[in-house]
Amino acid sequence: MDKSSKPVALVTGASSGMGKDIARRLITEGYTVYGAARRVERMADLQAAGAMAVALDVTDDASAVAAIDRILREQSRIDVLINAAGYGQYGALEDVPIAEGRRQIETNLIGLARIVQLCLPHMRSRGSGKIVNISSIGGKFALPLGGWYHASKFALEGYSDALRHEVRQFGIDVIVIEPGGIASEWEGIAREEAERHSGHGAYADMVAKLRKMQGRKAPPPSLVSDLVVRALKARRPAVRYSRGLMSAPYSSCGAIYRTGYLTAW
Numbered sequence: 001m002d003k004s005s006k007p008v009a010l011v012t013g014a015s016s017g018m019g020k021d022i023a024r025r026l027i028t029e030g031y032t033v034y035g036a037a038r039r040v041e042r043m044a045d046l047q048a049a050g051a052m053a054v055a056l057d058v059t060d061d062a063s064a065v066a067a068i069d070r071i072l073r074e075q076s077r078i079d080v081l082i083n084a085a086g087y088g089q090y091g092a093l094e095d096v097p098i099a100e101g102r103r104q105i106e107t108n109l110i111g112l113a114r115i116v117q118l119c120l121p122h123m124r125s126r127g128s129g130k131i132v133n134i135s136s137i138g139g140k141f142a143l144p145l146g147g148w149y150h151a152s153k154f155a156l157e158g159y160s161d162a163l164r165h166e167v168r169q170f171g172i173d174v175i176v177i178e179p180g181g182i183a184s185e186w187e188g189i190a191r192e193e194a195e196r197h198s199g200h201g202a203y204a205d206m207v208a209k210l211r212k213m214q215g216r217k218a219p220p221p222s223l224v225s226d227l228v229v230r231a232l233k234a235r236r237p238a239v240r241y242s243r244g245l246m247s248a249p250y251s252s253c254g255a256i257y258r259t260g261y262l263t264a265w
Helices: 017-028 040-049 061-075 098-126 147-170 185-198 204-213 222-233 253-259
Strands: 008-012 032-037 052-055 080-083 129-134 172-179 240-243
Touching (some): 017 032, 017 040, 032 040, 052 061, 098 172, 129 222, 222 240
Parallel strands (some): 032 052, 080 129, 172 240
């Protein structure tokens, strides 16, 4: 028997940025929310708002298994999975060590895929479920210094499409959210990584231009949370939703060139 009539949502990457805002929004929408992240101490505000905090490192299989087992033990169901964990590994492809590139793929794609694998059997048994993968408009075009990040998001787009075709027969929706620029810690981390790997070598001029361009004011994470809620409420959700800086109608390289963003390089 279900332990609660409220739908149960798992949100990864809930310690900051979009993940935290999505978790907070789903609480207000009446979900039983499990916020998952490595930094559990940074989810105290979510706990105060009514969420359950779960320690989860998406690159650690034992951590992933333990997190899903806990939710199923306590709730007997997972209705919604929001995959928001991730970061931006920046730096010129010549400079970024392969180990760092591998870590980017492990976090943004492989770790996400493992969480999906762990949730799918339970969604299939119920004949319903929604999987929301937070991708990026950076999964549609690539900018200098973000090669590994873009590679992870391009891969996530293809992974999500294949997954959607496989699981729709079981009543499970797979939805891709493609944010443009959003105000969060992501920008600072990406800039620091670019500086660390390429700030003083052959690509230093590009890093300096990146630093200048990142001064643009970005909209709040609530724009992404709005898209998630809209998708979850839709009887037939769209395949993709996008908002934020450089998002639709700037969803092609040609349009972005016309804005002058890429020509700055």
